[in-house]
Amino acid sequence: MKGMLVVLQSDVGDILHSRGFLIVAIIIGVLAVGAAVGVPIALNGWLATGLAWEEAKPLLELFMGLAVNYMPLIVLFTCMATWATDPIAKEKAKGPIESLLATPLTARAVWIGKSLAIFLPAYIIGLITTLIIILVMNFASILPATGHFVLPLPEALTSFLFLPLLMFALISLGVIFSLITNPVIGQTIIIFVGVLLLQVVGQVGGRMWWLLASWDYALYNLAGAALLGVIAFYLSRSLSKERIILSSKGKWA
Amino acid sequence: MSDAIRLEGISKQLGGREILKGVSFAVKQGDIFGYLGPNGAGKTTTIRILLGLLQPTSGKATILGEDVSRDEARRKVGFVLESDGLYDNKTAEENLWYYARIYEMTRPAERIDRILDLVGLWDRAKDKVGTYSKGMRQRLALARAMTHNPELLVLDEPTAGVDPSGQIEVREVILNMAYKEGKSIFLSSHNLDEVQRICNRIALIDRGEIKLYGELEQLQREMSRNEVEIETTEAIAEPLFSELKSLSHLGLREREDKCLTFVLQEGVRVPDIVSLLVRRGVEIEGVSRKEASLEEIYFAILKEAEPS
Numbered sequence: 001m002k003g004m005l006v007v008l009q010s011d012v013g014d015i016l017h018s019r020g021f022l023i024v025a026i027i028i029g030v031l032a033v034g035a036a037v038g039v040p041i042a043l044n045g046w047l048a049t050g051l052a053w054e055e056a057k058p059l060l061e062l063f064m065g066l067a068v069n070y071m072p073l074i075v076l077f078t079c080m081a082t083w084a085t086d087p088i089a090k091e092k093a094k095g096p097i098e099s100l101l102a103t104p105l106t107a108r109a110v111w112i113g114k115s116l117a118i119f120l121p122a123y124i125i126g127l128i129t130t131l132i133i134i135l136v137m138n139f140a141s142i143l144p145a146t147g148h149f150v151l152p153l154p155e156a157l158t159s160f161l162f163l164p165l166l167m168f169a170l171i172s173l174g175v176i177f178s179l180i181t182n183p184v185i186g187q188t189i190i191i192f193v194g195v196l197l198l199q200v201v202g203q204v205g206g207r208m209w210w211l212l213a214s215w216d217y218a219l220y221n222l223a224g225a226a227l228l229g230v231i232a233f234y235l236s237r238s239l240s241k242e243r244i245i246l247s248s249k250g251k252w253a
Numbered sequence: 254m255s256d257a258i259r260l261e262g263i264s265k266q267l268g269g270r271e272i273l274k275g276v277s278f279a280v281k282q283g284d285i286f287g288y289l290g291p292n293g294a295g296k297t298t299t300i301r302i303l304l305g306l307l308q309p310t311s312g313k314a315t316i317l318g319e320d321v322s323r324d325e326a327r328r329k330v331g332f333v334l335e336s337d338g339l340y341d342n343k344t345a346e347e348n349l350w351y352y353a354r355i356y357e358m359t360r361p362a363e364r365i366d367r368i369l370d371l372v373g374l375w376d377r378a379k380d381k382v383g384t385y386s387k388g389m390r391q392r393l394a395l396a397r398a399m400t401h402n403p404e405l406l407v408l409d410e411p412t413a414g415v416d417p418s419g420q421i422e423v424r425e426v427i428l429n430m431a432y433k434e435g436k437s438i439f440l441s442s443h444n445l446d447e448v449q450r451i452c453n454r455i456a457l458i459d460r461g462e463i464k465l466y467g468e469l470e471q472l473q474r475e476m477s478r479n480e481v482e483i484e485t486t487e488a489i490a491e492p493l494f495s496e497l498k499s500l501s502h503l504g505l506r507e508r509e510d511k512c513l514t515f516v517l518q519e520g521v522r523v524p525d526i527v528s529l530l531v532r533r534g535v536e537i538e539g540v541s542r543k544e545a546s547l548e549e550i551y552f553a554i555l556k557e558a559e560p561s
Contacts, residue, residue, distance in 0.1 A: 006354040014342060095336025099397075102304040102332050103355045104324040245306045246267075 003105040007113025008120075011087065015121055020083045025125070028075055032129040036136045039067065043141035053146050058210065060142060060150045065212030067133050068151070068159035069201045072126035076167040077194040079122030085174060085190070088114065089183035092248040101241045111179060111239055115172040123164050130159055154218040162221035169228035170194070176235050180243045193228075255318035257282045257405045257437035258303065263312035265298055265461075272298045274461040275312065280439055280454070282317075282404075285431050287452035287469070288441040289551060295461040296441045297335060300409050303439070304332055317404055328356065331398030331436075332407045337390050338397075341383035345374055345393050348382060349400050356401035365400060371433075372396040372426050388419025395426050399434070406430060407439045412447060420444075424451060449547040457554055464554050473544040476553065479517035480506070480543035483526065486536040489513060493533060503529070514543065 015021050043063070047056065091097040100110060134151055142150050170193050178186030204211050211217045258280035265273040273295045280286040290296050301307040302314055305321050319326035339348050346365060353361035369375045372392040377385070382393065391411055398406050411427065412420040428451060430436045442448050448455060448469075455472070457465040465472065488511050489497075497505050497513075503526060504516040515526055527537060545553075 095338040099338025104327045
């Protein structure tokens, strides 16, 4: 546990001081400011038509659902795609990973430490930007026009807990592949599943919009997280120092 | 007292190839042990097994009495691997702090300062490692190996790629670690001169098998091939040299300036040769038995081991 925390702390420090983090922070900052300015303008115009609360509620929940699903997903995905496996590739190529594994650290501690180090900064950025969007939508538009605060519990849970869990499971899966095979494979898995999730949210928002605010949708996310988590945990049983070392030398075990 | 390292019949197969074939040797506590062998002989694989990075297919390996698969063994050993494994984007101090935390050291600051001083990098402690020369990196890697004050250091070619002055610095650090800090040292190297200078015991591995193992001085004596060097006050003239050479029972091998080298033949003693030379009017400056150099031993063993 202690060893895992040391890896986590060091890797988070490296990510925060990297150019990749700066680029991601700028992109997400621009996105968040755009959303914070644009969404109230769009909502205010629509709410000014004088819809009754009962009519407006499902549409507002859809709007909120799209925002709170897309925002963390985009943020987590951007962060992961930018800084997920590149540091591992460098460590494997230049040798620090071998030195790290020659210490009392276990391969599993390295795996969890590195996965959390990628996930936590991404989660915190996603959390902050999503909160900003929720607060701006509600306090600048919805609350003044309707007197209600819109954030259904399933949406909140999906956005702040289940979707991040799904993304963490995806990161840990990608990191396992990066450790025991070529890091490009890990990166490809993360990007493939990430793009798939973006598509799913987009399709659900367009065709089955009522699902976004439902418990069903929240549970789908939780189930997805559990499935990826189980796969990652299963694969982690084959995670050994020998496999990591051999894959660093181009011999995938 | 348990051995610093003990390998018993270690074999390792990788990709259907047998990299190590029943490797056995022991490194005693306090030894500076040289591990020699050509490229691909199995040196790095042996080191990886010692550090728990690879699992042996069969056999047993212990470090200070602990099985190498146990965490406890890894706490007792410091290492420098083929690649220094340092983080370029961290300072020297940060690199050492990182490992100090991994080894769960309490209050490592004083130790880190001391070790940086020992390797002569105290004044560059706050500089990013990416700005270091190869020699400085190797010294820092040695410092990192020493941070948690291990009883044994495993060093895989610590002077590879380092310029001659850097090699001397690294060698001095290794000797300081052995004599000032009292560490046992396992040194894998291609640099035979370096091994001859600092190691007291060696093993030579070739194609996964140990071909030679023992105390260096004893091996040098055993493999000296009974060579005797006789120094004379003046260079031996050609006619006398030819005459002596024609006396095959003397075993005169070569003449170099004022030095004659004889390979002692059965039944011929050193005084016999000396008295013969004196009778021929040669003034003797000194007589010494020639020890085989490590380089001679190395190539003789490898040649012997070559498949016919």
